[in-house]
């Protein structure tokens with residue numbers, strides 16, 4: 001009996017020894033531990049990597065992404081990632097602290113390098129994920145990297161990516177199809193998040209706040225906006241879910257605009273999660289509201 005226990009104990013030690021060695025790479029990273037900065041990248045990595053990756057997200061759900069700062073503990077945890085995926089183009093103000101410092105650059109993906117960036121006052125607009133075409137390009141970069149990291153599951157990553165890409169293509173076609181008869185060419189939005197969406201489907205966004213929702217407009221901007229709304233007969237103002245400047249309410253009341261939601265998908269709310277929403281279902285809801293604002297009956 002004692003002999004058996006010793007044998008079992010030895011086997012356990014071997015298993016424990018092997019597994020911890022297999023999980024830790026020479027650079028201190030943990031196999032298949034993938035960190036993403038925020039939700040749209042989580043969606044892509046989750047759809048493509050499935051159960052083969054241990055996926056974590058830095059900006060928690062329900063929190064506004066633009067102003068988020070990771071905790072010391074989070075920064076320490078990212079150090080162990082085999083792959084860290086971030087948006088880039090200035091979206092994560094804290095990315096410089098991570099890339100090349102906490103984690104070597106070759107263990108990271110800067111998603112904005114996979115797409116064509118639109119410049120706004122000499123700075124790239126970071127809201128690249130609001131074009132389904134961009135999501136396909138970023139998804140392909142993620143898929144290629146996962147294949148390099150874990151060649152044994154290559155077929156599955158490719159199959160998952162192809163499936164995701166065709167769903168995103170379908171979404172893109174639906175946008176073109178349903179907005180093709182639009183009778184207006186602009187929408188009033190709370191912050192300038194929809195440049196890539198507007199560019200792709202041929203309309204303009206008139207933002208109340210700037211690139212970040214925290215940039216409150218001046219009283220001159222508000223007065224100008226009220227003029228635009230009245231002159232162009234706008235009926236709707238499109239607000240977002242996680243952050244909206246108070247001034248938007250002022251403008252809406254001042255001009256009798258009806259309020260609709262246009263979600264910049266910078267994070268899911270608790271309600272989104274409860275309702276099983278994801279990037280694609282939210283983009284479909286956005287399309288319904290865009291149709292109200294752009295296509296006259």
Ligand SMILES: [Zn+2]
Pocket residue numbers: 066127191192193211212213264266
């Ligand atoms: Zn934004």
